[in-house]
Amino acid sequence: MFSPAKFITAAGFFHNSAVHVALAIGGSAAVVSAIVGVFTVLRAQSFAGHALADISSAGGSAALLFGLPPLVGFLAMAMLAASGMEVVGSRQIRERDLVSGVVLGAGLGVTALFLYLDVSMTTASNAANMVMFGSMFTMAPETMIPALWVAVLALAMCVLLYRPLLLIAIDPDIAAIRGLNVRLIGLLYLLTLSIAVALSAMTIGAILSTALLIGPAATAIRWSRRPGSAMVIASVIAISATWGGIFLAYASFYWTPNHGWPVSFFIVAIIFLAYLASGRTTALARLRRAMAG
Amino acid sequence: MFSDFMINTWTVASLVAVTAGLVGFFTVIRGASFAAHTIPLSTFPGAAAAVLLGVNQVWGLIVAAGLSVIGINALSRRGQPDVATAMTLVMMLGLGTLCLSQIGQYSQQVYALLFGQVFGISRASITPVAVIDILAAGALLMLFRPLLLSSLSTDLLQTRYLTATRLDLAFLIILAMASAVALPVVGALLVFSLMVGPASAARNITSRPVIAMGVTVLISLLTVWTAIVLSYVTNWPVGFFVGGFGALAYGAGRGVMRIRRWKPSPIS
Numbered sequence: 001m002f003s004p005a006k007f008i009t010a011a012g013f014f015h016n017s018a019v020h021v022a023l024a025i026g027g028s029a030a031v032v033s034a035i036v037g038v039f040t041v042l043r044a045q046s047f048a049g050h051a052l053a054d055i056s057s058a059g060g061s062a063a064l065l066f067g068l069p070p071l072v073g074f075l076a077m078a079m080l081a082a083s084g085m086e087v088v089g090s091r092q093i094r095e096r097d098l099v100s101g102v103v104l105g106a107g108l109g110v111t112a113l114f115l116y117l118d119v120s121m122t123t124a125s126n127a128a129n130m131v132m133f134g135s136m137f138t139m140a141p142e143t144m145i146p147a148l149w150v151a152v153l154a155l156a157m158c159v160l161l162y163r164p165l166l167l168i169a170i171d172p173d174i175a176a177i178r179g180l181n182v183r184l185i186g187l188l189y190l191l192t193l194s195i196a197v198a199l200s201a202m203t204i205g206a207i208l209s210t211a212l213l214i215g216p217a218a219t220a221i222r223w224s225r226r227p228g229s230a231m232v233i234a235s236v237i238a239i240s241a242t243w244g245g246i247f248l249a250y251a252s253f254y255w256t257p258n259h260g261w262p263v264s265f266f267i268v269a270i271i272f273l274a275y276l277a278s279g280r281t282t283a284l285a286r287l288r289r290a291m292a293g
Numbered sequence: 294m295f296s297d298f299m300i301n302t303w304t305v306a307s308l309v310a311v312t313a314g315l316v317g318f319f320t321v322i323r324g325a326s327f328a329a330h331t332i333p334l335s336t337f338p339g340a341a342a343a344v345l346l347g348v349n350q351v352w353g354l355i356v357a358a359g360l361s362v363i364g365i366n367a368l369s370r371r372g373q374p375d376v377a378t379a380m381t382l383v384m385m386l387g388l389g390t391l392c393l394s395q396i397g398q399y400s401q402q403v404y405a406l407l408f409g410q411v412f413g414i415s416r417a418s419i420t421p422v423a424v425i426d427i428l429a430a431g432a433l434l435m436l437f438r439p440l441l442l443s444s445l446s447t448d449l450l451q452t453r454y455l456t457a458t459r460l461d462l463a464f465l466i467i468l469a470m471a472s473a474v475a476l477p478v479v480g481a482l483l484v485f486s487l488m489v490g491p492a493s494a495a496r497n498i499t500s501r502p503v504i505a506m507g508v509t510v511l512i513s514l515l516t517v518w519t520a521i522v523l524s525y526v527t528n529w530p531v532g533f534f535v536g537g538f539g540a541l542a543y544g545a546g547r548g549v550m551r552i553r554r555w556k557p558s559p560i561s
Contacts, residue, residue: 041373041376044373044375045375046327046373046375046376046378046379047326047327047330047375047378047379049379050327050330050379050382054482097324097326097327098321098324098326098489098493098543100326101326101327101329101330101485101486101489101493102486102489102490102493102539102540102543103540104330104485104486105483105485105486105489105490105535105536105539105540106486106536106537106539106540107536108408108482108483108486108532108536109483109486109532109533109534109535109536109537109539109540110533110536111408111482112407112408112409112480112482112483112530112532112533112536113529113530113533115404115408115530116404116408116529116530116533119404128404128407128408129393132407133390133393205390207334207386208383208386208387208390210379210382210383211383211387214376214379214380214383215379215380215383218372218373218376218380222372259394259395260394261391261394262390262391262394264387264390265387265388265390265391265394267387268383268384268386268387269384269387271383272380272383272384272387275380279371279372
């Protein structure tokens with residue numbers, strides 16, 4: 001019989017150093033993504049967020065090729081792409097999506113090339129898988145401290161940008177009249193988004209990091225109308241999903257012999273279920289209100 | 294380069310390019326880039342699941358494309374469309390990693406599905422690709438007027454044809470069909486750049502829809518053909534060239550527009 005409590009103590013879940021690193025970096029990626037994600041959902045920029053994550057994979061694969069730390073690669077490429085989008089960018093949503101799309105296509109082309117070179121020139125034969133779907137349990141312990149610092153930096157940026165960003169999200173014209181530099185704040189926000197995306201690309205993978213960015217935030221916004229409390233709820237959902245996913249992936253080595261289930265799958269599944277459930281609860285609340293009169 | 298086994302590649306790639314061009318034209322005027330990126334990517338788990346279950350890859354792709362259309366459509370009813378698209382995307386990709394991890398032989402297949410594998414297309418795969426592409430192109434041409442109209446005014450559309458939501462669904466289904474067949478050739482991540490790049494360039498070259506569509510198909514064919522030649526010569530992945538040309542085409546289109554708008558100031 002499988003018993004979680006016995007499993008944790010017996011199998012040494014908390015004594016495994018790979019698990020320590022995963023819990024720390026995964027947790028910080030979750031919190032940063034959840035908080036930045038609330039802004040992303042409010043600004044309806046899911047596509048830009050996803051595009052940055054996908055493009056950061058070019059940096060991740062280049063880092064493997066040149067032997068740099070993966071965090072540096074993911075971060076540099078995401079920031080480069082964010083600045084590129086802002087330079088070409090436009091205020092019209094359709095045009096903005098198109099620019100994101102074109103930058104995304106070019107970035108992915110570069111990823112394809114680097115991954116090809118990774119596989120043919122280095123020993124990283126599992127490169128495509130690591131970069132696109134994450135390397136939660138194989139992160140080097142040395143990356144833990146820099147990753148935490150980067151996360152702290154992103155959180156500080158969120159605190160600084162909190163009020164101006166909300167105002168811009170509600171009404172950019174009023175924000176401009178009140179003397180805010182809308183473009184500069186937009187750029188700073190995209191750079192913060194790059195940090196969030198780079199952290200989660202490293203843990204749960206470039207093409208799946210959108211789950212941590214959008215899922216918890218969208219769920220939390222349904223539960224709470226106030227942005228501050230939505231951020232707290234989103235962080236709680238993201239952390240529970242990430243740590244729960246790490247635990248389940250660790251446990252899955254005992255379900256199927258020889259190979260475990262991917263940690264990213266569990267994280268995405270938990271986030272998706274929370275999102276679906278939040279629809280239920282708001283529907284229920286509406287029904288109750290209707291019944292009450 | 295034109296030996297027997299390459300004939301299949303040229304045929305399938307050209308079919309894919311024509312359909313991607315046609316679909317891409319509407320993708321750009323409807324501002325549906327995110328959906329056009331999501332559907333091919335969410336289709337990729339279908340290929341993995343097909344390997345796992347031992348069925349023909351085409352069926353897996355079609356089922357997954359269908360599921361992602363249903364997902365986007367159902368979730369959009371209850372929330373922001375961009376969030377609905379993102380959630381569908383990540384859930385399908387999550388299932389994809391799960392299927393791949395159970396198959397075992399991992400990275401090479403991930404790579405081929407994400408970034409395309411133009412060489413080694415079998416003769417047997419030409420027929421399904423052709424049939425589905427013709428269906429998709431036919432459906433697009435049938436819906437040509439309503440699709441064009443809906444990008445201008447949804448009110449006018451409703452009085453003359455059908456509701457905007459029905460048309461959205463129809464467009465997503467066409468997009469899904471085109472993606473499912475293009476995916477094994479150019480790869481899940483780059484089907485999208487084949488759709489968006491050429492169309493965004495054509496839009497800036499002419500404002501007449503039929504000509505723009507023709508130009509889109511032409512650029513798309515040129516992109517795929519050049520990419521195959523370069524990939525054959527250098528052995529680099531085809532996706533790299535497709536993605537690069539997409540961005541170049543967009544840049545060139547913007548350049549053309551800037552030149553057209555530039556008028557010499559009248560001499561006083």
